[in-house]
Amino acid sequence: MAAVEPRGRPSPADTRPARGPGDEEGLIYMQCCGQEDVEVRESQSQVSAYLPAATPLTCTGSSNSFRSPESVEMDEIMAAMVLTTLSCSPMVHSPPQKDLLPASSLSGDMECGGGELSDSGSSGYWSWDHGSVSPAPSLSVTEMDGSLGQAPDEGLHMEMDSGGSEARRYKGSGKGAYRCLWPGCGKVLNSRVGMKRHIQLHHLGVGSEHSQQEEDFYYTEVSSEEEPAPPSPAPTMSSSPWASCGSSSGASTPGPQASASAYSSPLSQSAPSSVWQIHTEHLYQACAPIQVTVSSGSPSSCCWTPSSEAQHKPQVLASRSRSVSVGEQWLQRNSAPTRSHTISASPSRNHCTFRKGRGEAKKCRKVYGVERRDQWCTACRWKKACQRFPD
């Protein structure tokens, strides 16, 4: 890994020079894994045939021809990490990615790859989100699999030697089971094209041109007799910004099976709405904004992607406790189901300095009057934005 030079995103013309010294990766992989798969040994000649012209990733991909599916998966992941390390800015941080990887598969080598599977260095948010999205919802994949014929951009692979080698790599087996190696995905499709498309769409991103080359390395061929695909970790919530909100250990560990219930964010799972209600009243006390999303009906037009640190705030705040006034308890009972949405519209001091228009909602001052100021919510008492009766 260390031999890989930091570089920009590999373009089709860029991948080839990455070989040479970078070939150590492939060699290392071959050495570290002593297992040899008898079935694939015959493909050694094929591998060596295209190795000289292959990209580093092709090398890693070729390594899977020598090994058991388990190690193949590991190497594929590591190869993906290497690739993305090449193509990623150091601005994007690895911890979440490290957790995204299967905990049992990688131990020591994980960090050397920087743990980066992000799509591009252009945007840290995108990269972060991308990693979170990685266990993408797979509902559309299967149908996509069936509907896909030939990938329209298949020719792109052919212009490189890796593309041709890839064709050889998968030519031998007609079983057509391909497993997505994207950390936490494990999607199995019986169509290589479908798998490629799955990776493109769900992991690499549709519009990213580099995905045309990289997609090959995020899936592996599995025999139909092999173990079924590992359960797809809950992908649904990951599209939510909250997916990254938990600590690095909790945010990216594979969740339960995708289901409708999985749509709740980690926060909503961990914190009951009443707790939310409580600490919502103290959101103004948090120096960092929690999140600003454009909720329907809200005049707020500011979209701000919170930093991961800021996203920790709610849970931190949730741990705080104070006595709940009667009015607050009433509010909890009456508006708890909907408050979880209004929470995210809490004003952001840093980025959204506009002053909200005066809503029609009654505030504590009007509800209780000045003479009952002690029944105001804390925010109103402190002349902050009312949290009890948000607009």
Add this chain to the structure above:
DNA sequence: GGTGCCGGGGA
């Protein structure tokens, strides 16, 4: 003028 609340500051 009343109200809501941002921003700043004191304890």
Add this chain to the structure above:
DNA sequence: TCCCCGGCACC
């Protein structure tokens, strides 16, 4: 960190 308040925008 909690709490208060000046000041401003909105109605």
